Amino acid sequence: xxxxxxxxxxxxxxxxxxxGWLRQRLNNSADAADLAQDxxxxxxxxxxxxxxxxxxxxxxxxxxxxxxxxxxxxSLEQAYLEALKLRPEIHAPSAEDRxxxxxxxxxxxxxxDGLGTRTRQIFLAVQLDGLSYEKTAERVGVSVSTVRKHLxxxxxxxxxxxxx
Numbered sequence: 221x222x223x224x225x226x227x228x229x230x231x232x233x234x235x236x237x238x239x240g241w242l243r244q245r246l247n248n249s250a251d252a253a254d255l256a257q258d259x260x261x262x263x264x265x266x267x268x269x270x271x272x273x274x275x276x277x278x279x280x281x282x283x284x285x286x287x288x289x290x291x292x293x294x295s296l297e298q299a300y301l302e303a304l305k306l307r308p309e310i311h312a313p314s315a316e317d318r319x320x321x322x323x324x325x326x327x328x329x330x331x332x333d334g335l336g337t338r339t340r341q342i343f344l345a346v347q348l349d350g351l352s353y354e355k356t357a358e359r360v361g362v363s364v365s366t367v368r369k370h371l372x373x374x375x376x377x378x379x380x381x382x383x384x
Contacts, residue, residue, distance in 0.1 A: 227260070227263065227264055230260075230263065230272070230275055230279075231260055233275070234275055234276060234279055235256060235260065237276065238256045238259060238276075238279050238280075238283060239252050239253060239256040240252075241280060241283070242255050242256055242283055242287070245287065246287065251290065255283055255286045255287060255290065256283070258286050259279055259282045259283045259286060262282050262286075263278075263279070263282065292329065293326060296322075296325055296326065296329055297322060300318075300321070300322055300325060304318070331377070331378045332344075334377055335373075335374055335377055338360065338362075338370060339370045339373055339374050339377075340374070341360060342356055342360060342362075342367055342370040342371055342374065343370070343371060343374035343375075345359055345360070346367070346371055353367045353368060353371075
Protein backbone atom coordinates (compact mmCIF):
# COMPACT_ATOMS: atom_id res chain seq x y z
CA UNK A 221 0.00 0.00 0.00
CA UNK A 222 3.12 2.20 0.14
CA UNK A 223 2.07 4.42 3.05
CA UNK A 224 -1.04 5.81 1.39
CA UNK A 225 -4.25 6.39 3.25
CA UNK A 226 -6.68 3.51 2.43
CA UNK A 227 -9.15 5.77 0.62
CA UNK A 228 -6.37 7.32 -1.45
CA UNK A 229 -5.15 3.84 -2.38
CA UNK A 230 -8.69 2.76 -3.29
CA UNK A 231 -9.17 5.89 -5.41
CA UNK A 232 -5.84 5.61 -7.24
CA UNK A 233 -6.26 1.89 -7.89
CA UNK A 234 -9.92 1.82 -8.92
CA UNK A 235 -11.18 5.27 -10.00
CA UNK A 236 -10.24 4.78 -13.66
CA UNK A 237 -11.82 1.35 -13.73
CA UNK A 238 -15.03 2.62 -12.10
CA UNK A 239 -15.29 5.55 -14.49
CA GLY A 240 -14.90 3.21 -17.46
CA TRP A 241 -17.41 0.77 -15.97
CA LEU A 242 -19.95 3.55 -15.55
CA ARG A 243 -19.23 5.08 -18.99
CA GLN A 244 -19.91 1.69 -20.56
CA ARG A 245 -23.29 1.43 -18.83
CA LEU A 246 -24.39 5.04 -19.18
CA ASN A 247 -22.87 5.87 -22.56
CA ASN A 248 -22.13 9.31 -21.15
CA SER A 249 -18.67 10.41 -19.95
CA ALA A 250 -19.90 13.36 -17.88
CA ASP A 251 -22.46 11.30 -15.94
CA ALA A 252 -19.87 8.54 -15.49
CA ALA A 253 -17.34 11.01 -14.05
CA ASP A 254 -19.94 12.53 -11.71
CA LEU A 255 -21.17 9.18 -10.45
CA ALA A 256 -17.63 7.86 -9.99
CA GLN A 257 -16.86 10.86 -7.78
CA ASP A 258 -20.14 10.43 -5.90
CA UNK A 259 -19.28 6.76 -5.34
CA UNK A 260 -15.98 7.65 -3.71
CA UNK A 261 -17.66 10.30 -1.60
CA UNK A 262 -20.03 7.61 -0.32
CA UNK A 263 -17.07 5.36 0.46
CA UNK A 264 -15.32 8.20 2.25
CA UNK A 265 -18.40 8.94 4.34
CA UNK A 266 -18.88 5.24 5.13
CA UNK A 267 -15.23 4.91 6.21
CA UNK A 268 -15.02 1.32 5.02
CA UNK A 269 -12.25 1.62 2.44
CA UNK A 270 -9.59 0.00 4.62
CA UNK A 271 -11.48 -3.24 5.15
CA UNK A 272 -12.65 -4.13 1.64
CA UNK A 273 -12.08 -7.67 0.41
CA UNK A 274 -13.53 -7.05 -3.06
CA UNK A 275 -13.21 -3.31 -3.72
CA UNK A 276 -14.50 -3.35 -7.31
CA UNK A 277 -17.61 -5.28 -6.35
CA UNK A 278 -18.19 -2.84 -3.47
CA UNK A 279 -17.68 0.21 -5.70
CA UNK A 280 -19.93 -1.26 -8.41
CA UNK A 281 -22.69 -1.89 -5.86
CA UNK A 282 -22.59 1.71 -4.67
CA UNK A 283 -22.38 3.01 -8.24
CA UNK A 284 -25.40 0.91 -9.32
CA UNK A 285 -27.46 2.48 -6.55
CA UNK A 286 -26.37 5.94 -7.67
CA UNK A 287 -27.27 5.14 -11.29
CA UNK A 288 -30.74 4.04 -10.17
CA UNK A 289 -31.10 7.25 -8.13
CA UNK A 290 -30.02 9.33 -11.14
CA UNK A 291 -32.54 7.68 -13.46
CA UNK A 292 -35.29 7.91 -10.84
CA UNK A 293 -34.57 11.60 -10.35
CA UNK A 294 -34.58 12.24 -14.10
CA SER A 295 -37.81 10.31 -14.55
CA LEU A 296 -39.49 12.21 -11.74
CA GLU A 297 -38.20 15.51 -13.13
CA GLN A 298 -39.50 14.63 -16.61
CA ALA A 299 -42.95 13.73 -15.24
CA TYR A 300 -43.03 16.99 -13.30
CA LEU A 301 -42.05 19.03 -16.37
CA GLU A 302 -44.72 17.24 -18.42
CA ALA A 303 -47.32 18.07 -15.76
CA LEU A 304 -46.22 21.72 -15.82
CA LYS A 305 -46.74 21.86 -19.59
CA LEU A 306 -50.42 21.02 -19.02
CA ARG A 307 -50.94 24.08 -16.82
CA PRO A 308 -51.81 27.43 -18.36
CA GLU A 309 -48.70 29.61 -18.48
CA ILE A 310 -50.34 32.23 -16.27
CA HIS A 311 -50.47 29.62 -13.46
CA ALA A 312 -46.95 28.32 -13.96
CA PRO A 313 -44.82 28.45 -10.81
CA SER A 314 -41.66 30.55 -10.69
CA ALA A 315 -38.27 28.88 -11.15
CA GLU A 316 -37.70 29.04 -7.39
CA ASP A 317 -41.11 27.47 -6.66
CA ARG A 318 -40.46 24.76 -9.28
CA UNK A 319 -37.16 23.89 -7.56
CA UNK A 320 -38.85 23.72 -4.15
CA UNK A 321 -41.68 21.58 -5.50
CA UNK A 322 -39.24 19.26 -7.24
CA UNK A 323 -37.17 18.88 -4.04
CA UNK A 324 -40.38 18.00 -2.20
CA UNK A 325 -41.29 15.44 -4.87
CA UNK A 326 -37.86 13.84 -4.50
CA UNK A 327 -38.27 13.65 -0.72
CA UNK A 328 -41.71 12.05 -1.10
CA UNK A 329 -40.33 9.61 -3.67
CA UNK A 330 -37.53 8.58 -1.26
CA UNK A 331 -40.05 8.07 1.53
CA UNK A 332 -42.39 5.98 -0.59
CA ASP A 333 -39.55 3.96 -2.10
CA GLY A 334 -39.09 1.95 1.08
CA LEU A 335 -42.74 0.88 1.25
CA GLY A 336 -44.05 -2.39 -0.11
CA THR A 337 -46.31 -2.22 -3.16
CA ARG A 338 -49.59 -2.74 -1.30
CA THR A 339 -48.63 -0.38 1.54
CA ARG A 340 -47.65 2.34 -0.97
CA GLN A 341 -50.90 1.77 -2.91
CA ILE A 342 -52.99 2.13 0.27
CA PHE A 343 -51.04 5.16 1.48
CA LEU A 344 -51.47 6.97 -1.85
CA ALA A 345 -55.17 6.08 -2.07
CA VAL A 346 -55.86 7.58 1.35
CA GLN A 347 -53.40 10.48 1.38
CA LEU A 348 -53.33 11.52 -2.28
CA ASP A 349 -56.67 10.39 -3.67
CA GLY A 350 -58.52 11.22 -0.44
CA LEU A 351 -60.34 7.90 -0.32
CA SER A 352 -61.90 6.69 2.90
CA TYR A 353 -60.57 3.54 4.50
CA GLU A 354 -63.66 1.72 3.27
CA LYS A 355 -63.26 2.86 -0.35
CA THR A 356 -59.55 2.06 -0.21
CA ALA A 357 -60.27 -1.43 1.11
CA GLU A 358 -62.72 -1.92 -1.73
CA ARG A 359 -60.27 -0.64 -4.35
CA VAL A 360 -57.37 -2.77 -3.11
CA GLY A 361 -59.46 -5.81 -2.23
CA VAL A 362 -58.59 -6.05 1.46
CA SER A 363 -60.36 -5.47 4.76
CA VAL A 364 -60.61 -2.08 6.45
CA SER A 365 -58.43 -3.35 9.29
CA THR A 366 -55.76 -4.27 6.72
CA VAL A 367 -55.97 -0.75 5.29
CA ARG A 368 -55.49 0.66 8.81
CA LYS A 369 -52.51 -1.61 9.43
CA HIS A 370 -50.80 -0.72 6.13
CA LEU A 371 -51.50 2.98 6.58
CA UNK A 372 -50.04 2.90 10.11
CA UNK A 373 -46.94 1.13 8.77
CA UNK A 374 -46.57 3.71 5.99
CA UNK A 375 -46.95 6.64 8.36
CA UNK A 376 -44.44 5.13 10.78
CA UNK A 377 -42.01 4.53 7.93
CA UNK A 378 -42.31 8.15 6.76
CA UNK A 379 -41.98 9.45 10.30
CA UNK A 380 -38.84 7.43 10.96
CA UNK A 381 -37.27 8.58 7.68
CA UNK A 382 -38.13 12.18 8.49
CA UNK A 383 -36.33 11.91 11.84
CA UNK A 384 -33.21 10.34 10.29
